[in-house]
Amino acid sequence: MKKLLVSACLLGEPLRYDGNDNAGKASHLKSLLSQWQEEGRVIPVCPETLGGLPTPRPPAEAEQGGGSAVLTGIARVQTYTGDNVTQAFIHGAEKALATAQRYQCQGALLAARSPSCGVSEIYDGSHTRTLIAGDGVTTALLKQHNIICFTPDMAAELIQWMNQD
Numbered sequence: 001m002k003k004l005l006v007s008a009c010l011l012g013e014p015l016r017y018d019g020n021d022n023a024g025k026a027s028h029l030k031s032l033l034s035q036w037q038e039e040g041r042v043i044p045v046c047p048e049t050l051g052g053l054p055t056p057r058p059p060a061e062a063e064q065g066g067g068s069a070v071l072t073g074i075a076r077v078q079t080y081t082g083d084n085v086t087q088a089f090i091h092g093a094e095k096a097l098a099t100a101q102r103y104q105c106q107g108a109l110l111a112a113r114s115p116s117c118g119v120s121e122i123y124d125g126s127h128t129r130t131l132i133a134g135d136g137v138t139t140a141l142l143k144q145h146n147i148i149c150f151t152p153d154m155a156a157e158l159i160q161w162m163n164q165d
Contacts, residue, residue: 001041002162005100005108005142006033007117008044010152015046019056022111026152029109032159041162043103047116047138050099051092053085060085062115063125066134067093071141077115080127089116093138100147107161108142112151119149 009015011033012023026033036042049055058079062070069075071093076086093116100108110117118136123129139149150158 001039002107003041003043003103003105004036004162005043005045005096005105005147007109007111008046009111010109011044013044013046015049015055017057017059025112029152029155036162043099043105045096045099047092047096048089049092050095051088053088058083059127060115061123061125061127062137066118066122067137067140068135070137077137078125089137092116093141096138097141097145100142105147107148107150109150109152109158110139112153119151
């Protein structure tokens with residue numbers, strides 16, 4: 001039975017940067033997530049808090065191409081006030097990966113557009129809410145280790161994947 005790493009904010013944990021949750025963004029998946037939780041198939045994580053960042057915290061964005069560039073040292077993650085939080089994001093991504101590996105998660109349901117968890121689309125680092133193609137730091141690391149990543153907007157693909165043997 002497949003196990004799924006899930007952004008804890010999507011499960012209703014108030015861990016977003018602003019102290020809120022993202023449960024509303026996954027409300028269309030609520031019954032399935034509950035079922036998968038009951039089956040022991042959901043492993044909740046928050047890479048940003050695993051990396052040592054507080055909740056609430058200043059919003060941050062990855063610069064210059066996102067997670068892959070951050071992991072290779074080309075780019076950094078910076079708050080809108082200019083604080084460099086790159087190491088916390090990398091550390092959190094590493095802990096999220098270790099959790100996925102410990103529980104043998106082959107997939108992840110992650111919060112869209114996040115500098116940690118964004119899948120295929122993130123903010124560009126300008127703090128103007130401008131979206132670009134790219135992955136968050138955690139997503140990039142998970143993908144490097146062949147863990148398939150989804151957002152709530154990819155519900156059909158997620159459900160199909162979870163139901164495959």
